[in-house]
Amino acid sequence: MKYFDDFSIGDRTELGSHHFKADEIKSFARRFDPQRFHLDEAEAERSHFGKLCASGWHTAFMWMRTLVDYRRREADGRRARGEPVARTGPSPGFRDLKWLKPVYVGDTVDFATEVIEMRPSNSRPEWGIMRVRNTGANQNGDLVISFVSTTFVERRPSS
Amino acid sequence: MKYFDDFSIGDRTELGSHHFKADEIKSFARRFDPQRFHLDEAEAERSHFGKLCASGWHTAFMWMRTLVDYRRREADGRRARGEPVARTGPSPGFRDLKWLKPVYVGDTVDFATEVIEMRPSNSRPEWGIMRVRNTGANQNGDLVISFVSTTFVERRPSS
Numbered sequence: 001m002k003y004f005d006d007f008s009i010g011d012r013t014e015l016g017s018h019h020f021k022a023d024e025i026k027s028f029a030r031r032f033d034p035q036r037f038h039l040d041e042a043e044a045e046r047s048h049f050g051k052l053c054a055s056g057w058h059t060a061f062m063w064m065r066t067l068v069d070y071r072r073r074e075a076d077g078r079r080a081r082g083e084p085v086a087r088t089g090p091s092p093g094f095r096d097l098k099w100l101k102p103v104y105v106g107d108t109v110d111f112a113t114e115v116i117e118m119r120p121s122n123s124r125p126e127w128g129i130m131r132v133r134n135t136g137a138n139q140n141g142d143l144v145i146s147f148v149s150t151t152f153v154e155r156r157p158s159s
Numbered sequence: 160m161k162y163f164d165d166f167s168i169g170d171r172t173e174l175g176s177h178h179f180k181a182d183e184i185k186s187f188a189r190r191f192d193p194q195r196f197h198l199d200e201a202e203a204e205r206s207h208f209g210k211l212c213a214s215g216w217h218t219a220f221m222w223m224r225t226l227v228d229y230r231r232r233e234a235d236g237r238r239a240r241g242e243p244v245a246r247t248g249p250s251p252g253f254r255d256l257k258w259l260k261p262v263y264v265g266d267t268v269d270f271a272t273e274v275i276e277m278r279p280s281n282s283r284p285e286w287g288i289m290r291v292r293n294t295g296a297n298q299n300g301d302l303v304i305s306f307v308s309t310t311f312v313e314r315r316p317s318s
Contacts, residue, residue, distance in 0.1 A: 032223050034231075035247065049249075056250060057223055064191050064216055072193075088194065090208075091215060093257040099250070124207075 001071060003086040003156040004128030007115050015070040015111040018062045020054050022105045028058040041105075049102050056099040059109065059145050063136055066111045089127055089152025094134075097147035101138065109136040109144055116148070120155070127152045160230060162245040162315040163287030166274055174229040174270040177221045179213050181264045187217040200264075208261050215258040218268065218304050222295055225270045248286055248311030253293075256306035260297070268295040268303055275307070279314070286311045 022041070029038030033055035036043035044052040075085045103109060117131035130153050136145040181200070188197030192214035195202040203211040234244045262268060276290035289312050295304040 032220065032227060034227060035249075037249070056252070057220075061191065061216075061220075068191060068193060090194075090196070090261075091258070093215070093255070095256070096252070096254055097256065098252040102249075 001074065001086045001088060001153065003084075004118070004120075004130065004153040005156040007118065007130065007153070009115050009118055012112060012114040013070070015063075015113060016066045017108050017110045018066060019108045020058075020062075020103055020105060022052060025052060025054045025058065025105055028061075029055050033057050049104075051102075052105040053102040054105075054107075056145070059099065059103050059136060060097065060147075062109065063111050063134060063145065067113070067134075086154040086156075088154070091149055091151050094147050094149035097145070099145055101142050101144045103136075103138065103144050107138045107144075109138055111136045121152065124152075126155055126157075128155050129153075160233065160245045160247060160312065162243070163277070163279075163289065163312040164315040166277065166289065166312070168274050168277060171271060171273040172229070174222075174272060175225045176267050176269045177225060178267045179217075179221075179262055179264060181211060184211060184213045184217065184264055187220075188214050192216050208263075210261075211264040212261040213264075213266075215304070218258065218262050218295060219256065219306075221268065222270050222293060222304065226272070226293075245313040245315075247313070250308055250310050253306050253308035256304070258304055260301050260303045262295075262297065262303050266297045266303075268297055270295045280311065283311075285314055285316075287314050288312075 026039055029035065037047040037049045037053060038055045041052050044050070078085050113132045113134045115130055116133050119129050121127040121129050129150060131148060131150050133146065133148050135143055137143050185198055188194065196206040196208045196212060197214045200211050237244050272291045272293045274289055275292050278288050280286040280288050288309060290307060290309050292305065292307050294302055296302050
């Protein structure tokens, strides 16, 4: 990751995408959110969704997983180029998680994150605090998930 | 689950508890949130947490998993007693997820949910909409996680 000081408000990062297959939708739902419209095609057709769709928690988790994979690739690239890798700190939480549209079987969701607020930490001068809007959009460009989170990002040592 | 009409504002349900062990904390973190203070005891001691602690996403997921297990037990009990089991519908999202304190290795977290708002659905008269506050508290009684979610719950057929 870049240092806090190298980010600007409005910076948008495309994290990667995930294709939601029936098997994965059902196995996630069996474990964490066993509602009929996440578990069975015929039941989903009779529900108001009309088609098998992923648990909202599954979509949230694929956002997290896609972020983790993105950060690993990005850190590997930085190390390969001899660039420093900034640390990230704990997150105090997130706000306004919205599942805006169902994620149906066969959908591909593109995940992204955008910086919406930045401030230095008063209590820990080596850290900056970034507020980011995290989103997922399906192959039609419709937002399916959105939430706002806060993270600590290391400041450039010289700053 | 009870029907929407059988709930009242202030109803609190103890969902169950989870004991956070080192192996599970690390394996969850490796998959979804590979930060040093979730992966390694020595690194965690050097971090500002001072001790291995669970990813916030891990705590959120154990809340969900505990709810699912609770609902299964509760529905089985209802069926065994010949009582109806109300359906729940999709959730449009949740708000204000806060990780209030770290969950350290060895902590036991009690999960609960409390009804804070109720209204009938205008567009779908067979459903009611409940807003609930979901929490987890550790063995010292300190809240570690809190968020507010909205769910559709089936109304009593006669209502």
